[in-house]
Amino acid sequence: MxxxxxxxxxxxxxxxxxxxxxxxxxxxxxxxxxxxxxxxxxxxxxxxxxxxxxxxxxxxxxxxxxxxxxxxxxxxxxxxxxxxxxxxxxxxxxxxxxxxxxxxxxxxDPQAVEVVLVAPTFVTHSVGMNQRAVALQVERVESSSPPLNYDVEVRVPPSPTIAPPGYYMLFVVHAGVPSEAVWGRDMSAENGRCCFREPSSSRLNEDSVIFVRRSVAAHPWHDLEIGSFAFIMA
Structure with missing residues (x-):
C-alpha cells in the first residue's frame, strides 16, 4: 500500500x-x-x-x-x-x-470485450455489504448492423453459489473502458438455456448498452461512444 x-x-x-x-x-x-x-x-x-x-x-x-x-x-x-x-x-x-x-x-480509464455482473452494494465502516463482481465467459463477439454495433454471446455462471439470484448491474468492458450498466435479475435455466431477466425499467431489451461518453473522452476508441451491444445469454 x-x-x-x-x-x-x-x-x-x-x-x-x-x-x-x-x-x-x-x-x-x-x-x-x-x-x-x-x-x-x-x-x-x-x-x-x-x-x-x-x-x-x-x-x-x-x-x-x-x-x-x-x-x-x-x-x-x-x-x-x-x-x-x-x-x-x-x-x-x-x-x-x-x-x-x-x-x-x-x-x-486505462483488449478484449468483457461482460461483468456487479451486485448492488455499499461500503461503510470498512465493510462491503453484498459486494460481488462476476466476469462472464464470452462465447462470441460479432459485428452486426448498423456499423459499430456488436452481438455478444456470454455464458452465465454454472452455479448460484457464484452468482446468487438477485439484482445485478451488467457492464460491458472494452479496452478497460466500462459501459453504462443495465439492471437485471435472477439467472435461471429455461429449456437448456439461462435467462437474465430484466426489470421493466431496464434497457436490455432495446439491445442498447452505450458506452459512457465521459469514459472515452481521453482515449482514441471513439467507436465505443456510439457502439452498442446485444446480448445472448447462453
Whole structure:
C-alpha cells in the first residue's frame, strides 16, 4: 500500500479493479478517534505486475472518516458521502465538522470485450455489504448492423453459489473502458438455456448498452461512444 489507512472503504469496479477510498492515516477506528485524513483514493489493479498494482489517484478536499460510505452506480461512478458524526450535528469549532455532502468519484480509464455482473452494494465502516463482481465467459463477439454495433454471446455462471439470484448491474468492458450498466435479475435455466431477466425499467431489451461518453473522452476508441451491444445469454 502506498499510503497508510485506517477506516478505509473498498469498492469493486466492473473492470476488476478495487477502489480504496476514505479513512485516515493516524489514530484508530471509531468516532472522533482518527486524525490525518487520507484524501487520495487508491486504485488496486490485480492484473498488473506486483510493483505496479497500486495507483494513487486525484484527491478530494473533504475528509471522510468514521461513518463514511461509498457505492457504485450504473454510470461507473462511485458515490461517496457521510462521515464525522458527533454528539449532535456539529459543523464548526471541531477538527472534522459533520459533512452531509455527496461526491461522485470517477475512477481513471486505462483488449478484449468483457461482460461483468456487479451486485448492488455499499461500503461503510470498512465493510462491503453484498459486494460481488462476476466476469462472464464470452462465447462470441460479432459485428452486426448498423456499423459499430456488436452481438455478444456470454455464458452465465454454472452455479448460484457464484452468482446468487438477485439484482445485478451488467457492464460491458472494452479496452478497460466500462459501459453504462443495465439492471437485471435472477439467472435461471429455461429449456437448456439461462435467462437474465430484466426489470421493466431496464434497457436490455432495446439491445442498447452505450458506452459512457465521459469514459472515452481521453482515449482514441471513439467507436465505443456510439457502439452498442446485444446480448445472448447462453
Amino acid at each position: 502506498p499510503l497508510p489507512r485506517v477506516m478505509g472503504d473498498m469498492v469493486l469496479l466492473p473492470t476488476g479493479d478495487v477502489l480504496i477510498i476514505n479513512g485516515a492515516s493516524a489514530g484508530t477506528a471509531g468516532a472522533e478517534m482518527a486524525r490525518k485524513p487520507v484524501l487520495n483514493p487508491i486504485l488496486y489493479r490485480p492484473g498488473l505486475p506486483t510493483v505496479s498494482r497500486f495507483v494513487v489517484v486525484n484527491y478530494s478536499p473533504i475528509p471522510r472518516l468514521y461513518g463514511s460510505t461509498a457505492a457504485l452506480d450504473t454510470y461507473v461512478r462511485v458515490l461517496v458521502g457521510g462521515s464525522n458524526p458527533h454528539d449532535g450535528y456539529v459543523f464548526s469549532d471541531v477538527s472534522f465538522p459533520t459533512d452531509l455532502s455527496i461526491e461522485a468519484f470517477h475512477p481513471p
